[in-house]
C-alpha cells in the first residue's frame with residue numbers, strides 16, 4: 205500500500221517536473237500558477253516521508269547501500285531541478301533538465317534493482 209503510493213508519487217514528481225521544465229523553457233504563464241508552486245512540494249514531501257517510513261519499517265540503514273545511493277541521486281535531482289527552473293539562459297536550463305532526468309532515471313534504476321550500480 206505505502207509502496208504503491210510511493211511509486212505513484214515517484215511517477216508524479218517526474219511528470220510534474222517535466223511539465224514545469226517545459227513551462228519554464230517556453231516562459232509559459234502556467235509556471236506562475238499557484239497550484240504549480242504548491243503541488244510539487246506536497247508531492248515531493250510525501251514521496252520522501254513515505255520513503256523514510258518504509259526504510260524504517262524494513263530496517264534499512266539510510267546511510268549505506270542502495271538507499272544512500274538513492275539519497276545522493278535525490279540531491280542531484282533537486283540541484284539540477286533548481287538549475288532547470290532558475291537558469292539564466294536556455295542552454296543552462298536544458299543542461300539542468302538533462303541532469304535532472306539522468307539523476308531521477310538513476311534513482312528509478314537503483315529502486316528497482318536495489319543496487320548502487322544497476323547497469
Ligand code: HEM
Pocket residue numbers: 207210211214215217251252254255256258259262264271274275278281308311312315316317
Ligand atoms: C525522486 C525520489 C524517489 C524515487 C523516484 C523513488 C522511486 C522508487 C520506486 C520506483 C520504488 C519501487 C521499487 C520496486 O518496485 O521494486 C521505490 C521503493 C522504495 N523507496 Fe523510493 N524513490 C524515491 C525516493 C525515496 C526516498 C527519499 C526514500 C527513503 C529515504 C525511499 C525509500 C524507498 C524504499 C525503502 C523502497 C523499498 C520499498 C519495498 O521494498 O517495499 N525512496 N522507490
